[in-house]
Amino acid sequence: MLLIHCPYCDETLPEAEFTYAGQAHVVRAQDPSSQDDGQWEDFLFMRENARGPHYERWRHFHGCGRFFNAVRDTVSDKFLTTYKAGDARPDLSSLLEGQE
Amino acid sequence: MNAPVPAFSTDASAGTSVVRVTTAAPCARLSLRARGELGPLEAALGLDLPRRIGARAEVGETEVLCLGPDEWMLRGPEAVAPTIRAACDEVYKTHPMSLVDVSGREVTFVIEGTSAAELLTLGCPRDIDRLAVGEGRRTVFDGATVVLWRDATDRFRMDVWHSFAPHVFDLLATGCRELAAEAA
Numbered sequence: 160m161l162l163i164h165c166p167y168c169d170e171t172l173p174e175a176e177f178t179y180a181g182q183a184h185v186v187r188a189q190d191p192s193s194q195d196d197g198q199w200e201d202f203l204f205m206r207e208n209a210r211g212p213h214y215e216r217w218r219h220f221h222g223c224g225r226f227f228n229a230v231r232d233t234v235s236d237k238f239l240t241t242y243k244a245g246d247a248r249p250d251l252s253s254l255l256e257g258q259e
Numbered sequence: 260m261n262a263p264v265p266a267f268s269t270d271a272s273a274g275t276s277v278v279r280v281t282t283a284a285p286c287a288r289l290s291l292r293a294r295g296e297l298g299p300l301e302a303a304l305g306l307d308l309p310r311r312i313g314a315r316a317e318v319g320e321t322e323v324l325c326l327g328p329d330e331w332m333l334r335g336p337e338a339v340a341p342t343i344r345a346a347c348d349e350v351y352k353t354h355p356m357s358l359v360d361v362s363g364r365e366v367t368f369v370i371e372g373t374s375a376a377e378l379l380t381l382g383c384p385r386d387i388d389r390l391a392v393g394e395g396r397r398t399v400f401d402g403a404t405v406v407l408w409r410d411a412t413d414r415f416r417m418d419v420w421h422s423f424a425p426h427v428f429d430l431l432a433t434g435c436r437e438l439a440a441e442a443a
C-alpha cells in the first residue's frame with residue numbers, strides 16, 4: 160500500500176486514510192465578476208494531465224481531516240513531497256535533485 | 260453485504276480468552292473546534308488542550324484527544340457536558356469557536372486482551388504498534404471512520420458512528436473467533 164506523509168499529523172500513513180482532491184494551486188480570481196467565459200472555463204474545467212510530477216491536493220480524510228498539497232509522479236506513483244495548504248509551491252528541480 | 264442488517268444491541272459483546280469486545284456505557288462526547296489564542300478557553304475548561312495530533316490530556320474524569328490542528332474530542336461522564344458547555348459559552352462571547360454535543364452520534368467498543376492489537380489489524384491499515392499507550396488517533400476501520408484510544412498495550416477503545424457500528428462490531432466478533440481458533 161502507498162504510504163503518504165500528512166504534513167499536519169507529521170506521520171507517514173497508509174493511503175486508505177486519504178482521499179485525492181484534484182489539482183493543486185488552482186486559484187480563484189480575486190474579482191470574480193471581471194472574469195469572462197473563457198477565464199471561467201479555465202478556472203473551472205481546464206486541468207493539467209501531467210505525465211510525471213503533478214502538483215495535487217489530498218485530504219487526510221480518516222485522520223486530521225485536513226486538505227494538503229503533494230507533488231506526486233503520475234508515472235511511478237511516488238510522492239516527491241507533501242506540504243501544508245497555503246505553503247508556497249515547492250520548486251520542482253530541487254525536489255527532483257533530492258530524489259537522486 | 261446483502262444480508263439484512265440486524266438491530267444493533269447497545270450491550271453487544273463478543274470474545275474469547277485472547278481478546279474481548281464490549282460496548283462501553285454511554286458518556287458525554289463533545290467536539291470542539293477552535294483556533295487562535297487558546298489560553299482563555301483552556302482556563303475556562305480547566306484543562307490544557309494538547310497541541311500535537313493524537314496526544315491526550317485528562318482532568319478529573321474528562322478526557323481530551325487532539326484530532327486535528329484545530330479539533331479536539333472531549334469525553335467524560337454524562338454529567339460533565341453541561342459544565343463544559345457553560346464554560347465554553349462564556350469564552351464564546353469574545354472568542355468564536357464551535358462546540359457540538361455529539362454524545363448521541365457514536366458508540367464505543369472496548370477491545371481488550373492479549374490479541375487486542377492483532378484484532379485491530381483486521382480492519383485498520385495503520386501500524387497499530389506505533390500508536391503509543393495513552394494516545395489516540397482518528398483512523399479507518401474497514402471503510403468506517405473511527406477514533407481509536409489506546410489505554411494500555413492490550414486495551415483499546417474504538418468510537419464508531421452508530422450507522423457503522425453493527426458492521427464494525429460483526430467484523431470484530433468474527434475476528435475474535437478467528438484469533439481464538441488460531442490460538443487453540
Ligand SMILES: [Zn+2]
Pocket residue numbers: 165166167168169219222223224225
Ligand atoms: Zn493528518
